[in-house]
Amino acid sequence: MIAASFGAGGMNMLDSQSRDLIVGHGSHRYKVDVHWGRLDPGRVPVKDCHEMAVDSQGRIVLLTNHIRNNIIIYSKKGKLLQSWGTEYPGAHGLTLMNEGGEDMLYITDTERHEVIKTTIDGRVLMVLPYPAEVDAYEDASQYLPTETAIAANGDIYIADGYGQQCILHYNARGELLNAFGGKGIEEDKFENAHGICIDTRSGKPELLITARQQNKLKRFSPEGKWLANIDLPGAYICRPVIKGEHVYLATIWSGDGAENTGFISILDKNNRLISAPGGNQPIYHQGNLSPMYQQLQLFKHPHDVCIDEDENLYVAQWNAGHLYPFKLIRI
Amino acid sequence: MKAKHRGHSSILFLQKIALAVCSIVALWGCSTNKTFSQENDIRLSAPIPQYSSTLFEDSFCLSFAPGYPNSHIHFTTDGNMPSRKSAIFTGKQCFTQSIHLKAISFHPHLQASEMVEIDFLQVKRLEKVKAISLLQEPSDSYPGGGASSLFDLQKGSLNFREKAWMGFDEKVVEIQLEFEKPQKLSQLSLSTLQDHGSWIFLPEKMEVISQDGSVLSQWPIPQLAEAKRLAYLHVSLDEIETQSLRIRITNADVIPDWHPGAGHRPWLFIDEVILK
Numbered sequence: 293m294i295a296a297s298f299g300a301g302g303m304n305m306l307d308s309q310s311r312d313l314i315v316g317h318g319s320h321r322y323k324v325d326v327h328w329g330r331l332d333p334g335r336v337p338v339k340d341c342h343e344m345a346v347d348s349q350g351r352i353v354l355l356t357n358h359i360r361n362n363i364i365i366y367s368k369k370g371k372l373l374q375s376w377g378t379e380y381p382g383a384h385g386l387t388l389m390n391e392g393g394e395d396m397l398y399i400t401d402t403e404r405h406e407v408i409k410t411t412i413d414g415r416v417l418m419v420l421p422y423p424a425e426v427d428a429y430e431d432a433s434q435y436l437p438t439e440t441a442i443a444a445n446g447d448i449y450i451a452d453g454y455g456q457q458c459i460l461h462y463n464a465r466g467e468l469l470n471a472f473g474g475k476g477i478e479e480d481k482f483e484n485a486h487g488i489c490i491d492t493r494s495g496k497p498e499l500l501i502t503a504r505q506q507n508k509l510k511r512f513s514p515e516g517k518w519l520a521n522i523d524l525p526g527a528y529i530c531r532p533v534i535k536g537e538h539v540y541l542a543t544i545w546s547g548d549g550a551e552n553t554g555f556i557s558i559l560d561k562n563n564r565l566i567s568a569p570g571g572n573q574p575i576y577h578q579g580n581l582s583p584m585y586q587q588l589q590l591f592k593h594p595h596d597v598c599i600d601e602d603e604n605l606y607v608a609q610w611n612a613g614h615l616y617p618f619k620l621i622r623i
Numbered sequence: 624m625k626a627k628h629r630g631h632s633s634i635l636f637l638q639k640i641a642l643a644v645c646s647i648v649a650l651w652g653c654s655t656n657k658t659f660s661q662e663n664d665i666r667l668s669a670p671i672p673q674y675s676s677t678l679f680e681d682s683f684c685l686s687f688a689p690g691y692p693n694s695h696i697h698f699t700t701d702g703n704m705p706s707r708k709s710a711i712f713t714g715k716q717c718f719t720q721s722i723h724l725k726a727i728s729f730h731p732h733l734q735a736s737e738m739v740e741i742d743f744l745q746v747k748r749l750e751k752v753k754a755i756s757l758l759q760e761p762s763d764s765y766p767g768g769g770a771s772s773l774f775d776l777q778k779g780s781l782n783f784r785e786k787a788w789m790g791f792d793e794k795v796v797e798i799q800l801e802f803e804k805p806q807k808l809s810q811l812s813l814s815t816l817q818d819h820g821s822w823i824f825l826p827e828k829m830e831v832i833s834q835d836g837s838v839l840s841q842w843p844i845p846q847l848a849e850a851k852r853l854a855y856l857h858v859s860l861d862e863i864e865t866q867s868l869r870i871r872i873t874n875a876d877v878i879p880d881w882h883p884g885a886g887h888r889p890w891l892f893i894d895e896v897i898l899k
Contacts, residue, residue: 309732310657310661310662310663311661311662311663311732312659312660312661312662313659313660313661313662313664313665323659323660324659324660325658325659325660326660327658547671548780548781548782548785549782549784550781550782550851551818551820551821551851552820553668572688572689572691573689573692583688585668585671585688586668587667587668587690587691588665588666588667588668588691588733589665589666589667589668589736590660590665621659
């Protein structure tokens with residue numbers, strides 16, 4: 293009755309010619325190097341690889357919730373350069389901002405219920421605790437911040453994506469200026485406000501915020517006014533990352549939200565999905581995107597993507613069997 | 624000797640040329656450079672079936688979401704494992720009888736997908752049920768649509784988060800049925816979900832208790848991870864006649880040792896009860 297039902301993988305049935313896998317569509321296609329970030333797990337272990345960023349020296353900074361080394365810094369070739377961090381058990385969100393010529397890291401920690409600002413070497417500069425002054429919060433346990441975005445003037449936006457779904461706006465000194473959003477299906481609310489970034493592509497800053505369970509990106513003014521939605525049906529997007537005119541989004545699940553169905557989403561300057569490495573070809577009918585789903589079992593749960601100066605991608609994955617990041621080389 | 628020497632030099636020269644060319648090409652990604660994932664390292668994702676419900680009264684239609692370029696979905700309805708020689712599924716196909724569908728995506732260079740396996744069952748809507756109750760409440764996280772939804776012919780998909788599914792982390796789940804008048808019954812089927820990756824297992828046993836006595840069916844605990852699938856668990860009732868029925872579903876005590884959740888109680892997900 294309970295029959296195993298894995299298909300015939302059947303390598304003997306395949307064409308014997310070995311060819312490089314190419315993923316993605318149109319202008320954004322890639323070869324895949326799954327070995328890129330691989331390290332000795334006995335020396336430099338990872339748990340979930342949550343987020344990545346490129347620093348001003350072109351190094352790739354990875355955030356993991358493994359407390360032996362929360363931060364792992366790679367060269368672009370995947371060589372280990374440095375690791376540090378033992379005090380971030382819920383390390384989840386990583387934003388890198390160059391402030392006055394010095395790279396700063398903003399780490400959200402869902403177990404500490406805090407956001408921590410550090411230097412690139414790990415010296416703690418500021419800790420933002422749970423926003424007790426906001427009515428939505430009775431205690432710290434309700435605050436599970438998933439992401440930060442830093443404006444040009446140093447203002448800090450925090451998405452409480454696993455908590456009360458509020459977006460918290462602080463100035464650079466850590467003083468709370470505003471709180472908006474919250475949990476709900478209304479246009480200005482969120483079901484899993486997982487990621488946030490500052491979008492300056494139009495010439496004036498806006499916020500791009502993911503509503504992951506709703507398969508939407510939501511555009512807000514910096515003051516917290518809802519502006520518009522960008523629908524990405526079937527794509528459970530983690531955080532938006534802008535490079536040039538494009539928005540890149542690790543897509544942790546797809547289709548009906550089943551496990552191990554992730555891929556990468558890439559939007560053009562008009563916020564239309566143009567390439568989905570690991571996913572199906574994006575198709576629009578009368579301006580609406582057809583539902584997205586995984587077509588190749590390349591990724592399990594992509595959680596973040598970062599882009600280097602050559603427009604190669606680095607993909608960090610959650611719940612992927614302690615996998616180190618992959619590199620996708622643009623062709 | 625001279626010719627042989629000259630030939631050897633030529634081969635060395637050609638090898639050097641080939642090495643140089645390959646080194647240059649490798650800068651952009653030589654086709655034989657195994658730094659990159661090869662097509663035959665990667666598996667196609669399972670085909671995605673599209674249908675309104677796996678329970679139907681007269682007929683149902685089935686299609687699949689478009690697959691990876693140059694892939695084909697091969698399928699069977701006779702219980703056999705699909706191969707590249709099995710029929711290719713195209714477009715939309717409609718059926719008027721129960722089928723046991725198995726489908727796999729194949730591609731000339733990529734590995735074949737996992738198999739999708741679905742029972743489409745023809746059923747008659749039971750209108751004589753007077754009362755349905757659950758003696759144990761589902762989890763607050765997966766409440767489903769309540770006891771009455773077990774007879775609404777609305778099936779859940781492979782996504783356990785769908786509202787059609789009720790999730791239980793109890794050892795025993797009991798469903799009590801009362802009919803308006805005595806019913807002759809030959810089979811009871813419980814519609815369940817298997818999703819080992821999400822700690823959801825099929826139950827260990829199911830007992831159907833009626834005024835005519837009780838019938839027990841048991842299923843083996845899986846020894847290895849199995850693919851996610853919708854499953855119907857059948858109990859033959861041998862033409863009993865009864866006005867009330869209790870279904871006692873017993874969950875495994877703990878998740879087996881081979882699973883990352885070993886030692887914890889598995890989840891039980893149900894969405895329909897079908898009586899014949």
